[in-house]
């Protein structure tokens with residue numbers, strides 16, 4: 001599932017290609033619905049830039065709209081038409097001004113992605129985007145602000161990270177990795193995370209995202225860069241996807257549990273819960 005490093009990698013590839021091009025035609029190949037809303041409004045507008053907010057790509061258009069793209073679980077933006085077996089998953093096609101490649105293809109096998117046009121900043125239909133925390137690699141993401149955000153929530157710290165509210169762009173993979181690095185049990189209520197641990201988690205989130213960005217992200221299944229390449233961070237994952245394997249730090253077998261309906265891997269020795277829910 002694409003998270004911040006994957007979406008940022010796609011953004012960096014799209015920006016030089018799409019910036020300054022005008023949308024000549026927008027074709028929706030999926031059934032109509034809120035996920036592919038108002039695409040026709042992009043026609044005749046020039047793409048001013050390709051920006052990112054959390055896991056959303058935000059493309060400001062010349063007449064005051066924004067094209068919003070979310071890759072969901074399996075969304076892929078490409079310059080090349082999908083291969084024969086994947087053509088059935090193509091949802092949107094944009095024809096663009098300028099020389100070739102002049103067609104953007106969006107395919108999405110499982111259809112959790114979105115590709116729609118909204119008036120700039122009107123995120124009423126996109127509540128996650130509307131309530132998103134600071135960008136983790138920006139100066140707006142500070143240890144103090146992060147600690148205060150954690151103190152406002154009683155839900156499990158991992159689930160709170162996935163909500164995008166304390167910080168933008170962290171999904172299942174990087175939440176597990178960052179909590180492992182910071183030695184925090186994923187079920188710890190957010191407000192019980194100590195100041196020292198909150199600072200460690202703040203640093204860990206930046207470290208894992210920066211390292212993954214360096215490797216062009218993590219490819220588990222569908223995620224590809226715009227040029228069709230896979231992300232190479234998979235080999236560097238310490239916890240995610242390694243249940244039952246020895247913890248790289250202490251050798252204890254990593255354990256898999258479910259937190260907020262998401263599979264979660266942690267080290268029962270390095271990431272102890274301070275106060276167990278049930279006495280042993």
Ligand SMILES: [Zn+2]
Nearest residue numbers: 247250267270
């Ligand atoms: Zn360990």
